[in-house]
Amino acid sequence: MQELINRAKELLADNTVARVLGWRAGDLPYDPEPAYFETEDALKDFVYNGFCGANLSKYMIEASKLEGKTLVFLKPCDTYSFNQLLKEHRVDREKAYIIGVGCKGKLDIEKIRKQGVKGIRGISGAEMTDDADVLTIDTIYGEKTCAYQDVMLGRCHVCKGKEHKVYDELIGESRETTDAERFAEVEAIEAMSPQERFAYFKKELSKCIRCNACRNVCPACSCRKCVFDSNKFDSSQKANADSFEEKMFHIIRAFHVAGRCTDCGECSRVCPQGIPLHLFNRKFIKEIDQLYGEYQAGEDTESKAPLTDYTFEDAEPSIIGERG
Amino acid sequence: MSIEAKEEFRPKIVAFCCNWCSYAGADLAGSSRLGYPADVKIIRVPCSCRVNPMFILRAFEKGADGVIMCGCHPGDCHYSTGNYYARRRMTLLFSMLDFIGVENGRTRVEWVSAAEGARFSDTMNDFVEKIRSLGKNVRLEDLRCRS
Ligand code: SF4
Numbered sequence: 001m002q003e004l005i006n007r008a009k010e011l012l013a014d015n016t017v018a019r020v021l022g023w024r025a026g027d028l029p030y031d032p033e034p035a036y037f038e039t040e041d042a043l044k045d046f047v048y049n050g051f052c053g054a055n056l057s058k059y060m061i062e063a064s065k066l067e068g069k070t071l072v073f074l075k076p077c078d079t080y081s082f083n084q085l086l087k088e089h090r091v092d093r094e095k096a097y098i099i100g101v102g103c104k105g106k107l108d109i110e111k112i113r114k115q116g117v118k119g120i121r122g123i124s125g126a127e128m129t130d131d132a133d134v135l136t137i138d139t140i141y142g143e144k145t146c147a148y149q150d151v152m153l154g155r156c157h158v159c160k161g162k163e164h165k166v167y168d169e170l171i172g173e174s175r176e177t178t179d180a181e182r183f184a185e186v187e188a189i190e191a192m193s194p195q196e197r198f199a200y201f202k203k204e205l206s207k208c209i210r211c212n213a214c215r216n217v218c219p220a221c222s223c224r225k226c227v228f229d230s231n232k233f234d235s236s237q238k239a240n241a242d243s244f245e246e247k248m249f250h251i252i253r254a255f256h257v258a259g260r261c262t263d264c265g266e267c268s269r270v271c272p273q274g275i276p277l278h279l280f281n282r283k284f285i286k287e288i289d290q291l292y293g294e295y296q297a298g299e300d301t302e303s304k305a306p307l308t309d310y311t312f313e314d315a316e317p318s319i320i321g322e323r324g
Numbered sequence: 325m326s327i328e329a330k331e332e333f334r335p336k337i338v339a340f341c342c343n344w345c346s347y348a349g350a351d352l353a354g355s356s357r358l359g360y361p362a363d364v365k366i367i368r369v370p371c372s373c374r375v376n377p378m379f380i381l382r383a384f385e386k387g388a389d390g391v392i393m394c395g396c397h398p399g400d401c402h403y404s405t406g407n408y409y410a411r412r413r414m415t416l417l418f419s420m421l422d423f424i425g426v427e428n429g430r431t432r433v434e435w436v437s438a439a440e441g442a443r444f445s446d447t448m449n450d451f452v453e454k455i456r457s458l459g460k461n462v463r464l465e466d467l468r469c470r471s
């Protein structure tokens with residue numbers, strides 16, 4: 001972490017960048033928040049640890065409109081989002097100085113809580129420098145430990161790899177975290193009967209409070225005017241609608257980002273209701289891979305997005321039923 | 325003891341038809357006196373590509389039991405390529421609807437040209453039969469709305 005701060009100070013001092021976009025320590029040891037730092041002094045609050053799951057690439061849309069360059073720290077998975085934004089001309093590469101930071105998997109505070117850890121005062125083992133496999137948590141009830149693996153965000157178990165897709169320089173080591181099959185969760189749902197699937201999603205989506213956090217955090221949801229903010233559609237807000245509202249919201253949103261979603265997992269991370277939103281996006285990714293050839297959004301900045309492309313031989317929609 | 329009215333199930337079916345091929349196909353079916361059930365409500369669109377996936381979701385929300393989209397055969401689109409994009413979109417949308425539990429049989433895409441009145445009528449008869457066999461659709465609704 002110190003290395004990142006030192007480098008940020010250097011870049012600020014020689015005017016390479018006008019500001020730094022990173023994470024600032026929150027009130028609690030596990031809630032760092034995205035923040036701009038404009039002076040060397042401000043950087044004393046900078047943190048980078050296992051709780052810095054927040055993907056900063058979306059903030060670069062705004063930062064691209066500011067005077068001067070912005071130093072931004074991107075984890076390997078965040079660089080896919082940045083690339084995708086570049087491809088869609090939403091960010092300006094010239095306005096970004098990207099330091100690719102190492103990643104050893106990010107932590108999910110909810111999973112720590114689920115292990116019965118309460119009253120957290122301090123956490124060690126989450127620093128990026130230590131190679132700890134165990135988190136030592138100081139709580140008001142005494143010291144607790146958790147295996148790092150067990151309390152990682154779901155998305156880190158299906159990490160796309162620790163290679164940065166776009167950067168100016170790299171700092172820090174990464175650790176392989178992939179230990180699950182990317183589409184296993186989707187497949188488990190596909191194996192259910194339609195009635196079971198319906199019941200499953202009805203239960204999950206009924207929890208939605210339409211806070212829009214998933215939309216707001218999503219790097220693919222970068223439309224200047226979002227359909228959910230328009231009062232021309234009755235999809236605009238959480239109405240006291242008698243039906244379908246949530247499913248509508250989620251299907252529409254998943255559809256808007258289909259072929260553009262990099263599977264960064266931010267939606268599921270921020271959802272206050274713990275809805276597994278990534279399942280929708282991953283379902284689309286799985287279908288696109290199978291029907292139109294493997295495609296990873298954000299892998300590059302040139303290839304055509306699957307939904308803005310076609311071939312004469314594309315499968316007919318009836319394939320969905322035929323393949324069983 | 326409650327008395328249940330034994331009414332025949334009349335599915336609500338929405339058919340999006342493109343102006344240039346399928347709608348004309350429906351016209352031909354009509355002028356050729358080829359029948360199809362009145363359960364099918366046709367909505368004319370300029371091109372199959374005009375069908376925003378939201379239209380289909382809305383139809384289901386408003387209580388449709390089945391939705392069918394008809395357009396020009398691939399290669400015959402009045403706007404050259406509209407139906408190729410529509411094909412990908414509908415494939416993905418149908419797969420998502422299936423994923424959340426709306427049986428795949430309730431959604432269909434058929435390519436019907438202006439000269440295929442008989443094909444239009446057969447397609448609709450077949451689709452209505454299929455929806456009748458599937459029965460009433462699930463309501464895409466929020467759990468909190470009903471107790
Ligand atoms: S939900 Fe759709 S319209 Fe809204 S920001 Fe995301 S992609 Fe754009």
Ligand code: SF4
Nearest residue numbers: 208209211212214271
């Ligand atoms: S973050 Fe969760 S609760 Fe909020 S709108 Fe999205 S799904 Fe609903």
